[in-house]
Amino acid sequence: MEALPLFSVTRPLYLLGTPISKRFRVYFQQKDSPDRVLARKILWHWKQDGSLDNHDSYINCATLIRILSRKKLPRVAQELLLEMKSEGYLLDNSTLSAMMLCYAENSFYAEAEAIWDEILNHSLVPDIQIVSELIDAYGRLEHFDKVTRILNQVSSRDFNLLPEIYALAISCFGKRGKLEMMENTLKEMVSRGFSVDSATGNAFIIYYSVFGSLTQMEAAYGRLKRSRILIEREGIRAMSFAYMKEKKFYNLGEFLRDVGLGRRNVGNLLWNLLLLSYAANFKMKSLQREFLRMVEAGFHPDLTTFNIRALAFSRMSLLWDLHVSLEHMKHEDVVPDLVTYGCVVDAYLDKRLGRNLDFALRKMNVNDSPLVSTDPCVFEVLGKGDFHSSSEAFMEFEWKNWTYEKLIAIYVKKKYRSNQIFWNY
Structure with a gap:
């Protein structure tokens, strides 16, 4: 599929503010909506550029659709695609996917779901990047039921990208503090035989650190250990910050020792946090003692x-x-x-x-x-x-x-x- 050059896609946007010529106004009927007028104006300029001469090749308008979405003009994007379809132009999958995201980001959920259903009903494997953006858009708007719907639909078709979509859904729920939904999604993922990777396991820890209690966070950390997944830098920082916020500096020290002060793949992070736990209460002797142990252990x-x-x-x-x-x-x-x-x-x-x-x-x-x-x-x-x-x-x-x-x-x-x-x- 041959995509239009970038300048051909974006150039009409610079012409949106230009006055419509007398010849161009005759092309419209008075009953046309302003959105359709604007869409036809863009299409007319493309024709003048000679960018839309070939009806047999697929047209890529994804960049333009995304720009219209950011400008909160979903109806203009819709009218543009309808005009192109009516004139026999072929739209590639990336354009349709961009239109789906445009609908979702501007709260046109029925239209977004219609395109999504069309992709699935034609047994097309959706692009994981598009699914990621769609789930993220629904998450920002707190339409978690639609995220669950996407997960169930993909699950029923048994696509190979199902583990990745489970991870995206877990991340979506976790970022917004929906811990119960995140927990249920993880259990469902494991029950289907999919393993939890390091990124998902550490993200789980981070979300419990931010939105959960210390007890919930420690329980999540215990499960991570039992699964033999190492807690990484961001997970360590998130848990440490949760202890700091509650002024549980003794618990912070115990956690850091449990992680293992000898770990070198996180640099001086563990030792620095341990020293900070003593400095917080100005335990100067303990601070000096642990500093010497740090140096003796070979850390600079x-x-x-x-x-x-x-x-x-x-x-x-x-x-x-x-x-x-x-x-x-x-x-x-x-x-x-x-x-x-x-x-x-x-x-x-x-x-x-x-x-x-x-x-x-x-x-x-x-x-x-x-x-x-x-x-x-x-x-x-x-x-x-x-x-x-x-x-x-x-x-x-x-x-x-x-x-x-x-x-x-x-x-x-x-x-x-x-x-x-x-x-x-």
Whole structure:
């Protein structure tokens, strides 16, 4: 099937706003709807381009249909296809599939289902990408009964892509928090003899982490373990965030140890989360002990590792430990970010040691451009320091070439003025 060139498909869209010529207006009857007028206008311009001379080849209008769908013009797309059919043009499957999605995304469900039924009744194997987009469209509109209908229809025809459609349905239900529907779909999938792959199993964990209770999440994790599927990075993060949100830091530590701190395919994620669980309650001895175990196990601390410790040292005013940590960073060639500078600045100004700040920063390159490279999960537990928050507000003014030195100078002046106001009052 020969598709039209992209410029031939999209060019009429640039002409939608042009006035209709007198010759062109004669072509329409007064009873025609505006949608049909617009569709005929597009078709007329295609004919003028010579793009629709051959009635024997299939015409691909999928790109145009998708654009009309995004512009909320499903009736124009419908009229265009009807006009082309009436003039004997052949429409390929991709065009019909695009029309089906156009209907679904614009809440014309009966029309979308009619095209879907036509595809199935002609024993055509639907394209998995089209099915994915259709299920996603129904999911966004929360028409879950239509997702179930698609699943049942494909299931009754025993297509080879059924396991993939089960996975799509599970994902659709999970993203919208329909845990019971997700659970039932998974059970049905397993009962039909299909195995749960790693992607689906980890997605299951993520959805329970976001929408379920900790008990439900832990039960889902237990089933994942029994199925001998490894929990992956996103699953680990999702479960960890659920524990953090409930401030269950002991449970978080137990979970991380159960996953296995020796796993290297997730980098330092497990160790960093474990250190964070101790830093959250400022258990400094445990924090130091686990950091040493991390190094002894052959893991190299990264920026997030150092900043978890630096934030804890800063909040506890442990200036010596903070300096030792900065020396270790330099030894490991880890470049500090805005969070690191904030730990130093906040620690010194909180202790009213602003005059010693230059000494504290002498081994750091204050002329660097500021950036934040720390894992965001750190801020979920420990929050952002005062210097960090203040600097981000200033950095929104992109017209200025900010450096750490400039941000520190402004912040110190701001703190000095606030102290003066306090004492004068």
